[in-house]
Amino acid sequence: MIDVLAIDRWSSQERGWLHRASAPAKLAAAAACIAVLVASRDVAVLALVYGALLAALMSSRLPLRPLLALSALPLAMSALFAITRLGTTWEAAIAIVEKGAITSLVLLLLVASTPAIQLFQVMRRVMPRTLAEILFLGYRSVFLLLGHALAAREAVRLRSARLSFPTRLKRNALVGALAVLRASELATEQYAAMRLRGLGASAVDGPRWRWPSDLNVVLAITLLLGASFLIGRITDAERFLVPTVTGPLLILASGVARWRTTS
Amino acid sequence: MTHIMVPDGVLAPWLWVGGWIVAAMCLAAALWATRNTDRMRLVPLAGTMAAVMAIVMSLEIVPIGYEPHLTVLSGILLGPAYGFLATFVFNILRMLVGDGSVTLLGLNTLILGAESVGGYYLFSAFRRLTGSPTGSGVAAAIATVVALAVATGLFLAVVYIGSIDIGAVADQAGWDTLLERAGTDDPGFPVFAQLVLILGAVGWVIEATVTGAIAAFLRAVRPTLLREAAAA
Amino acid sequence: MANHVVSVEDLRVQYPDGRTVTILGGPFVAAEGERVALLGPNGSGKSTLLRAILGLARATAGKVEVLGYDPSRDLDAIRLRLGAVLQDVEAQLLAPTVGQDLAFGLAGRGLSQSEVDARVERIARAFDLAALLDKVPHYLSGGERRKVALAGALITEPELLILDEPFAGLDPRSRHELTELIRAAHERRRLTVVLTTHEVQEVPDLVDTVYLLSETGQLGGHGSPEEIFARPDLLAACNVEPPPLARLEAALQARGVRLPLLHDPEEMADALLAWHEANMSVRPAQPEGAVPR
Numbered sequence: 001m002i003d004v005l006a007i008d009r010w011s012s013q014e015r016g017w018l019h020r021a022s023a024p025a026k027l028a029a030a031a032a033c034i035a036v037l038v039a040s041r042d043v044a045v046l047a048l049v050y051g052a053l054l055a056a057l058m059s060s061r062l063p064l065r066p067l068l069a070l071s072a073l074p075l076a077m078s079a080l081f082a083i084t085r086l087g088t089t090w091e092a093a094i095a096i097v098e099k100g101a102i103t104s105l106v107l108l109l110l111v112a113s114t115p116a117i118q119l120f121q122v123m124r125r126v127m128p129r130t131l132a133e134i135l136f137l138g139y140r141s142v143f144l145l146l147g148h149a150l151a152a153r154e155a156v157r158l159r160s161a162r163l164s165f166p167t168r169l170k171r172n173a174l175v176g177a178l179a180v181l182r183a184s185e186l187a188t189e190q191y192a193a194m195r196l197r198g199l200g201a202s203a204v205d206g207p208r209w210r211w212p213s214d215l216n217v218v219l220a221i222t223l224l225l226g227a228s229f230l231i232g233r234i235t236d237a238e239r240f241l242v243p244t245v246t247g248p249l250l251i252l253a254s255g256v257a258r259w260r261t262t263s
Numbered sequence: 264m265t266h267i268m269v270p271d272g273v274l275a276p277w278l279w280v281g282g283w284i285v286a287a288m289c290l291a292a293a294l295w296a297t298r299n300t301d302r303m304r305l306v307p308l309a310g311t312m313a314a315v316m317a318i319v320m321s322l323e324i325v326p327i328g329y330e331p332h333l334t335v336l337s338g339i340l341l342g343p344a345y346g347f348l349a350t351f352v353f354n355i356l357r358m359l360v361g362d363g364s365v366t367l368l369g370l371n372t373l374i375l376g377a378e379s380v381g382g383y384y385l386f387s388a389f390r391r392l393t394g395s396p397t398g399s400g401v402a403a404a405i406a407t408v409v410a411l412a413v414a415t416g417l418f419l420a421v422v423y424i425g426s427i428d429i430g431a432v433a434d435q436a437g438w439d440t441l442l443e444r445a446g447t448d449d450p451g452f453p454v455f456a457q458l459v460l461i462l463g464a465v466g467w468v469i470e471a472t473v474t475g476a477i478a479a480f481l482r483a484v485r486p487t488l489l490r491e492a493a494a495a
Numbered sequence: 496m497a498n499h500v501v502s503v504e505d506l507r508v509q510y511p512d513g514r515t516v517t518i519l520g521g522p523f524v525a526a527e528g529e530r531v532a533l534l535g536p537n538g539s540g541k542s543t544l545l546r547a548i549l550g551l552a553r554a555t556a557g558k559v560e561v562l563g564y565d566p567s568r569d570l571d572a573i574r575l576r577l578g579a580v581l582q583d584v585e586a587q588l589l590a591p592t593v594g595q596d597l598a599f600g601l602a603g604r605g606l607s608q609s610e611v612d613a614r615v616e617r618i619a620r621a622f623d624l625a626a627l628l629d630k631v632p633h634y635l636s637g638g639e640r641r642k643v644a645l646a647g648a649l650i651t652e653p654e655l656l657i658l659d660e661p662f663a664g665l666d667p668r669s670r671h672e673l674t675e676l677i678r679a680a681h682e683r684r685r686l687t688v689v690l691t692t693h694e695v696q697e698v699p700d701l702v703d704t705v706y707l708l709s710e711t712g713q714l715g716g717h718g719s720p721e722e723i724f725a726r727p728d729l730l731a732a733c734n735v736e737p738p739p740l741a742r743l744e745a746a747l748q749a750r751g752v753r754l755p756l757l758h759d760p761e762e763m764a765d766a767l768l769a770w771h772e773a774n775m776s777v778r779p780a781q782p783e784g785a786v787p788r
Contacts, residue, residue: 137310161603
């Protein structure tokens with residue numbers, strides 16, 4: 001959650017092609033990627049999807065290393081799950097890891113290129129009002145509480161000598177206790193402020209589609225879906241040729257595009 | 264930690280679609296249960312508690328790297344309905360930092376929501392102990408261990424059932440046949456289950472210690488926080 | 496560098512959200528027993544420098560040395576010798592009662608319970624907190640919370656005390672009270688103190704050395720409060736307004752009235768009158784019809 005500070009900054013301050021696309025377009029593209037990985041167990045298809053996402057990351061203005069590092073965090077559990085499935089086939093195990101990598105990267109690309117408020121505005125159209133309010137307040141509260149919680153954690157660290165594990169654990173739990181205390185104080189004030197500023201209104205203008213920026217996203221996802229479908233139809237080893245060749249080409253082209261826009 | 268951390272597209276579609284449907288029904292029931300409540304107090308508290316759950320999970324407050332969820336605590340403080348809603352929002356907040364599975368959001372909400380709802384009722388059952396900070400801490404700790412154990416069982420059941428190839432057994436009748444086929448295509452499941460239970464038991468104790476310490480602190484500093492959930 | 500309790504030079508820190516804070520120039524040093532104030536506008540990096548001293552922010556460039564160690568790597572070696580009151584005081588009040596909070600920092604230091612109780616009682620008396628020992632610290636007033644936080648930092652008898660905006664949000668009486676407590680703690684144990692503040696009127700009474708930090712993170716100059724507050728050019732460059740008495744002294748000096756920089760308005764008035772007696776030997780003529788004094 002500490003990363004939410006960085007993600008929030010990236011989503012609101014960077015200006016790549018992904019940022020220019022609208023929230024609905026990116027949500028639809030993310031949904032399409034998830035649909036592919038749900039429908040397919042083909043290592044080649046999944047490799048192509050991941051390659052395309054990497055190309056999207058490289059061609060955007062988003063910071064490469066921090067985002068890739070963040071996207072790799074959930075892979076440990078995917079790998080663990082894959083290992084326990086090694087009794088089946090190696091392809092199945094690799095596909096599991098690929099699926100974990102794809103989900104993580106697609107979500108990060110979405111949230112790092114779209115201000116959260118825009119995503120919430122789309123979600124509010126399909127969510128009951130109470131749930132939407134809880135979500136909005138929850139997201140805001142992360143920023144308001146995080147600094148306080150980090151300060152409490154530092155205070156525990158500064159004010160504690162070397163102690164036994166159970167004592168350290170109970171002391172560290174105080175960080176959570178203070179966060180809850182602060183949350184309870186913050187909650188009522190926040191809600192009052194939210195109501196006063198009209199964010200509880202029933203009719204909310206959501207973000208609209210943006211043309212031609214959304215055209216890039218639509219074209220990219222259409223090509224990806226088409227390629228995935230075609231690869232899925234090839235049943236022999238030649239299907240690995242497609243991602244093996246196009247993947248690096250895509251990434252190379254994206255890298256060049258990134259270099260040209262940032263230099 | 265009973266969050267299903269299986270990637271999207273691994274569990275059978277009927278399982279996670281079913282999870283979404285049941286989760287949606289539970290969310291609807293929770294929303295219906297909130298209709299005559301003190302919204303001005305509980306809606307923002309649910310939001311801030313969802314944030315607290317997300318923050319505490321990421322702060323590495325447990326020296327060995329375990330990530331406490333505080334779902335049981337949220338149930339204790341918010342009551343079952345708002346606790347369930349806060350848990351759903353917590354899952355979404357996790358997804359917003361790339362940590363979570365989209366298709367499994369429904370199942371994860373059900374499992375973690377069970378911790379929250381179960382935690383509330385278990386804590387209420389031990390309410391006689393909550394006359395002091397220590398008693399509140401013990402009650403919260405016991406509630407946490409039991410709720411997490413049940414949730415872990417649910418988690419394993421989901422993974423176990425998820426290994427059933429429904430298509431292959433569709434033409435065979437009988438629940439027994441279904442159970443016979445369950446897990447047989449998945450030789451890794453016993454290993455996985457053992458790992459989960461062993462690590463899980465350690466996690467239950469750690470989370471119980473954390474939740475108990477927080478409950479004891481709150482009982483000493485703001486006892487109304489623990490009492491008001493009963494009225495929610 | 497010998498005898499310096501703190502030394503910081505050309506510091507660069509990167510925060511988790513990607514922000515980079517750079518403090519150029521220096522070295523910023525605090526000798527043993529010295530009291531140092533760091534003044535500068537908001538966002539100049541004051542808190543970052545203090546956090547680096549406490550090992551809470553790892554420097555990506557530059558050098559930080561505290562009690563001979565790099566605090567970001569070896570905090571455990573010096574943790575027991577440090578005391579701190581950070582900006583977010585509430586986050587530092589970690590226990591359900593004031594008494595337990597005061598005792599919090601003494602755990603794991605090999606003290607018996609009776610020794611802990613004795614120290615708590617002693618510091619509670621010194622800080623006038625004895626009546627509040629059973630109270631919840633979060634519900635005390637702002638001044639009382641800061642006193643509890645300061646007492647909690649000093650009860651461990653540190654060698655170095657770090658204070659980040661200790662007077663923020665306090666009324667004048669609480670500010671004065673806190674100033675006296677810090678001064679008394681320093682006199683008792685030759686404590687090294689490093690603090691940041693916007694309350695410049697407290698600075699002349701409280702510190703031996705002032706460092707100025709500009710908006711761009713450049714250490715702009717250092718010296719005694721008298722030296723620094725007599726340099727309007729430096730102060731303006733760092734967007735720091737001198738205390739009112741220092742401004743008065745500078746204005747008088749510009750008009751040819753030379754007075755020492757004094758911290759007390761009464762003393763300043765006496766000095767001004769004395770100067771007037773010494774320098775104005777010719778009385779001005781009385782206007783027609785005026786009543787002679």
